[in-house]
Amino acid sequence: MNAVNGIKNKSIVHWFRNDQRVTDHEILSRLDDFTEVTAFYVHQDKYTALHPLNFEWVSKKRKIFLNESLQELAAKLDVLGVDFHIFNNVKELHESAILKTKTLTYQRCYGTEERKQETAVLKLHSEAVYTFDHFTLVDQNNLPFELHQMPKTFTPFKNKVGESGAYSKTIALPPLPKNSISFELKGGENPALNRLKYYLYDSHHIATYKETRNGMVGTDYSSRLSPWLALGNISARTVFDYIVHYENTIVSNASTYWLIFELLWRDFFQLQLQLHGNTFFQKGGIQRKVISSKQDKHLFEQWMYGHTGDDLVDANMRELNATGWMSNRGRQNVASYLIHDLGIDWRWGAAYLESQLIDYDPASNYGNWMYIAGVGHDPRPFRKFNTKGQAERYDADKTYRNLWLK
Numbered sequence: 388m389n390a391v392n393g394i395k396n397k398s399i400v401h402w403f404r405n406d407q408r409v410t411d412h413e414i415l416s417r418l419d420d421f422t423e424v425t426a427f428y429v430h431q432d433k434y435t436a437l438h439p440l441n442f443e444w445v446s447k448k449r450k451i452f453l454n455e456s457l458q459e460l461a462a463k464l465d466v467l468g469v470d471f472h473i474f475n476n477v478k479e480l481h482e483s484a485i486l487k488t489k490t491l492t493y494q495r496c497y498g499t500e501e502r503k504q505e506t507a508v509l510k511l512h513s514e515a516v517y518t519f520d521h522f523t524l525v526d527q528n529n530l531p532f533e534l535h536q537m538p539k540t541f542t543p544f545k546n547k548v549g550e551s552g553a554y555s556k557t558i559a560l561p562p563l564p565k566n567s568i569s570f571e572l573k574g575g576e577n578p579a580l581n582r583l584k585y586y587l588y589d590s591h592h593i594a595t596y597k598e599t600r601n602g603m604v605g606t607d608y609s610s611r612l613s614p615w616l617a618l619g620n621i622s623a624r625t626v627f628d629y630i631v632h633y634e635n636t637i638v639s640n641a642s643t644y645w646l647i648f649e650l651l652w653r654d655f656f657q658l659q660l661q662l663h664g665n666t667f668f669q670k671g672g673i674q675r676k677v678i679s680s681k682q683d684k685h686l687f688e689q690w691m692y693g694h695t696g697d698d699l700v701d702a703n704m705r706e707l708n709a710t711g712w713m714s715n716r717g718r719q720n721v722a723s724y725l726i727h728d729l730g731i732d733w734r735w736g737a738a739y740l741e742s743q744l745i746d747y748d749p750a751s752n753y754g755n756w757m758y759i760a761g762v763g764h765d766p767r768p769f770r771k772f773n774t775k776g777q778a779e780r781y782d783a784d785k786t787y788r789n790l791w792l793k
């Protein structure tokens with residue numbers, strides 16, 4: 388018997404957070420277990436707020452992607468007969484009285500803002516609550532270690548999880564579309580499944596992922612699944628199951644393994660955020676290290692707008708500002724440059740990427756920034772990238788830089 392069957396009050400109100408899909412979903416996949424299901428989403432306070440440096444915490448491009456996801460979800464819920472409400476803030480939720488006498492269900496989120504919102508929602512609700520942790524690939528009820536004893540660095544974490552095979556099971560594997568187009572940056576479950584189909588079975592790019600993953604030009608050097616994973620339009624376990632199916636039916640090689648390896652990096656940061664909470668967002672990071680930095684707005688703005696004079700950094704920042712996207716290679720370089728070349732507070736950079744990145748996720752963003760700043764999980768004291776050397780190595784013929792700087 389699964390835990391959902393144990394819910395006594397079968398009248399459910401489900402709070403959608405980063406689980407914006409109807410397939411492979413704890414509640415929606417089991418609609419028949421309930422007598423009544425209503426659902427809601429509440430925007431976070433940051434949705435309309437400005438960062439002290441005067442940029443929006445959530446850029447227009449992020450808002451568009453999120454709203455596309457919510458619209459698709461609303462349409463799918465309508466077909467399933469689930470009444471869905473979107474609130475601008477917790478006050479509106481309160482006024483709606485939607486929570487009354489029902490069991491509240493939701494996926495847990497561990498960022499500071501997300502926890503604050505959870506506290507505010509729970510204050511409005513006196514009935515039973517049922518929560519689940521289905522954001523990660525690892526099965527959180529079956530970890531091969533206690534969370535507080537989890538390995539502090541990635542390699543032993545990955546090895547332990549790999550050995551124990553503690554992966555979460557997909558509830559119901561969503562079918563992939565028959566035909567795919569290469570890439571449609573649109574929020575929602577359908578575009579997510581389209582991309583998965585394309586990246587695996589239609590283009591077979593997955594089979595060369597290890598060789599292409601450091602690329603910066605085009606949309607095919609990596610899976611590009613992160614925006615949909617961030618909103619839960621697709622679950623990590625569904626991606627995993629299809630990779631394993633691909634390995635069993637088409638080819639299993641270093642590249643297919645490497646995509647799973649990257650999903651485990653994602654899990655590593657998710658679990659570390661659960662463990663360390665608010666220190667993820669503080670200057671000294673989880674190491675609580677004392678570090679010095681400048682708070683120079685002029686230099687920061689040059690970085691933000693892609694006017695530093697370093698052409699690799701500038702090209703990447705311009706791509707980010709124009710599209711809401713940057714490759715992993717680009718992210719490492721712009722972060723290192725801001726921290727180690729300009730000497731600026733890493734949290735300013737992390738906040739700006741939070742604002743702009745369509746795939747923003749608190750654990751992945753702040754975890755990676757901490758890592759490069761040397762206050763996170765890296766066994767090395769810090770990671771400085773030589774941006775000139777990186778440009779030579781990864782963009783020798785300047786195709787990428789010319790694309791964004793000319």
Ligand SMILES: Cc1cc2nc3c(=O)[nH]c(=O)nc-3n(C[C@H](O)[C@H](O)[C@H](O)COP(=O)(O)OP(=O)(O)OC[C@H]3O[C@@H](n4cnc5c(N)ncnc54)[C@H](O)[C@@H]3O)c2cc1C
Pocket residue numbers: 600609610611612613614616617646649650651652653654656713714715716718719722740744746747748749751752753755756
């Ligand atoms: C400074 C910085 C900030 C970042 N901010 C974010 C963020 O806000 N949201 C986000 O999803 N990722 C973030 N990343 C991680 C990584 O850059 C992106 O996940 C990746 O580039 C997304 O592209 P993809 O889906 O094609 O990834 P692939 O290369 O195809 O990898 C597959 C999946 O594995 C996961 N993954 C890969 N690399 C990492 C990593 N280093 N850390 C965590 N998960 C990873 C992602 O879910 C990704 O979709 C950041 C990295 C850096 C260096």
